[in-house]
Amino acid sequence: MSFDDAELLREFVVESQEHLCDVENQLLTLESQGDSMDVGLVNKVFRAVHSIKGAAGFMGLETLGGLAHRSEEVLNKLRNKELRPTSVVINTLLKAADQLKALLDQIENSNEMDVTPHLVALQSIMAGEETATSSTVAVEPTNENARYEIGISSETLREFLIESFDNLEQAERDLLALERHPGADDLLNSVFRSIHTIKGSAGFLGYLKAEKLTHAAESVLGSIRSGNFPFDESVGERMLKTIDAIRRILHSIESEGHEGTDVTDELAIQMEDFLQEKLSEMPAKGTQKCRPTQKSASSQKATVAAVTPSDEPLEPVQAQRSQTDSEVSTTSVKPTPAHLNTSKIETAQAPEEAPKAPTPTRASPASAASASSTTESSASDSTIRVDVALLDKLMTRVGELVLARNQILQFNSTINEPALHSATQRLNLITTELQEGVMKTRMQPIGTVWSKFPRLVRDLATICEKEVRIEMEGKETELDKTIIEAIKDPLTHLVRNTVDHGIERPEVRTQNGKPTEGCLTLRAYHEGGQVNIEICDDGAGLNVGRIKAKAVEKGLMTHEQVARMADRDVGNLIFLPGFSTAEKVSNVSGRGVGMDVVKTNIEKIGGTVDLQSKAGLGTTIKIKIPLTLAIIPALIITSDSDRYAIPQVNLMELVRLEGEESRTSIEWIQGAPVYRLRGRLLPLVYLRNELGIPTDDASKNDIVNIVVLRADDRQFGLVVDAINDSEEIVVKPLSKQLKNVSIYSGTTIMGDGRVALILDVMGIAQSAHVVTGTKERAVSDSNERTTANNSNMQTLLVLGVGPNRRFALPIAQVTRLEKIAINKVERADHQEVVQYRGEILPLIRLSDTLGVESANHPEGFMDVVVYSEEGRSVGLVVDQIVDIVKTELTSTRPTRRAGLTQSAVINGHVTDLLDLPAVIRMVDPTFFQSTLNA
């Protein structure tokens, strides 16, 4: 090389790299501006390339200089308007810029590098535009060059795929919205832009089929945009078909590396014919506007370029700018993990909801940059795409940090060292915040799943000959990525079912006085650390009679059982395996598999499904799911001095039997232990048996700990050695060697650093045969609920006062149950009071008020039932809280005593039912008055 000054060279490289950085964005802007491009901007690019060329020549970097020179020539033509900034031209320039960058990176060897393909590509653009005004010629050679070229880097390909999938989805959404509002120009433009972007990249990468198809689609759209014919259903149909075909091609590129043979050029030709057909329907305009299309008839090649974007009248830049401005201001872009082809970041408003909504912006830097103008770069600067694997790794590390923190906290409590305390405190705080932050990065809006539904509903409705509108509320509700993945299929199934079964045909709807168009509403919102998802329709509702008949017919239930069932419970019958009421099996749904799978899948991730239906008015399916799976609350129990974790979602209640009770209250039915839990037989499973640990005689003495669990609608009691505590645990998967052991679902690390196994409640239930005789137990359970719903059934809190008096009151009247230390009781205004939650709680001793003998409180605590009314509370002091029972009140006898309503027999005891308001009035006649006055 002809230079010695290394310093100078380095400066040149840095400076040139800076130039090129700007060039890229400027070129993209030029492309989006089309014919109305900003000449000033072209000049900027020109100058940048020119200075690179100059310096390169000075330093003897011939290859670099040569390439810069050729690029400069093309730019010069662009500047003089001899060339239009079509995607082909811009892409070639961008590629050349990339190559310039590569040369700069290896500046010492730059003269030996081969840049011929780029030179040829640039040359052919020049030549192409010189020999023919049509850009046709330009397209073909570039494609060939693209394929000659070093090969497409996997990074470029990946970006192309991600971007194109995004664009397709966008186009699809816009098309669906467009069907609703055929006149909306902004939607049409948005579809056009999406398709155009794909076309440009596909053409550049040499994917001819994709290019041809997108081109054909673009031609049709262009024609509509020019007002040659209106957008109608047939156009929408064809467009969607084309989008599907392009998607298939992209999938093929993704998996096979080439476009595949699945999609033929047939579709593109059909599209052309369709365009001709449409145009001939409107001859007046057609002849005038569609010169390029006439060319297309003559040669196949010409079709490729029949209507290039530059042939289209573009809306003024000003309008486009202002639109983009509003986009940026109305959409907030959140950093959300993005993932190849499955996760798209959307901040879009539903086009259905807002017909005039601005074009949705996606936070992908690539698509945002190429989608429209410069203003968007600010949005793309604030987000990046991150590999999900990286986030997962980060999550694991944070999980470990949480565990380490827990260990230190434990350690900290044993050492009296103020400096350590404050450092630990800080560590604690930072860890918690970090954990929350990392969890947030894995959150995705539920809209990512929902975005597929408008299309699904549209297609299904067409097949079923129905009219269905889909509405979405709470699209932005966020869920952990793993959960998003897990609910995708169940939700799709439910939506499918709703369209097929839920919503009636238009003629039926008209008969019933409803609008012909049915409405399917998806709603998502956060509630109490969980996410609720509702799928509502305004369809026919469930046919209770038919479901009952079907249940009997399928042998799932007896006549007597269904006769006793409440309508509400009938709805949930459809979640039983093997249930389907569809009179005929359609190819959409009705095969009787599905709803039970939906339920199982939702339950697998710790969620619940509930169905409510009103005949003639519609059905609502409510799904509750946790926000995340990575960190869950769990109950820690001990068996044979080993700790195990039980996920809190499965937990119903804890029962502890002591002394005499522990020996007598477990009964046996032929070797199967049961416990009467509020009158119902609860099958017991000994954890030791399930773990194959020999029963320890010493532990079998006085105390029995029963963890009441729910598995698939059935309850069972798991007998464990000891119940420790509930904790938030970080779930880690089982190793491959343990995957087949069904009684565990995962592992976790406890605060002391030891590993604990997480029990799989479903697996234990299965291995203990709790859930084998599938149907009849489930049904008898729902029977139980049915009886519980009967009007005579009441849930009562049973209280003990004195040695043997029992009182009861409806649980609905109870706000809280408290244990209050006797020494906390103070006196005010001749009344006993305690300080309770920052207020003064007056106490009423039930024994004194009703004149009943009271037992002493040797433990120093008394049980208090708190009753609240309009912000005022009163505490009812009782000797003992006996039980909560669900019972039908039989053998009652009215009483005349003040404060009581009647006497009844509850669990074998004569029990007086309290008239709580009357009791309160006896002590404080003003209690209710003052609430009225207040």
Place this chain on the structure above:
Amino acid sequence: MIASTQLCTFLLDGHLFGVDAQTVQEVIRYQEMTRVPMAPPAVRGLINLRGQIVTAIDLRTRLGMKPRENGKRPMNVVVRSDDGAVSLLVDQIGDVIEVDAENFESPPDTLQGPSRELVQGAYKLNGRLLLLLNCAEAVQLVTE
């Protein structure tokens, strides 16, 4: 096969075994572990290795040898597998030995039992045989 390989060696019931040193992540002394009831017998427990949960497989059980005498604590040879790290419990750790392919011989057909699948062959050292363990196979457990 490459002419010479480095093997990480260890003792099991008096036999000298070796695994490719490349697959060994680390060797650590006995760790407290959590047993896994109902797991395949060779799984001795789970170890918390700096936040990573590692399954410990007792090679004695795996190879059908008699159990270790009471009170003798095994060592952990942590190896990398397709499914993350797995710890192999061995009696004692030996040296890292460089072996030549020319000294290698396949196991005789008379070798039967679980060792048949897990011992790939033997290197004939001076006065001693070094058995090459098929690590990938050893960490595969079929649950009954």
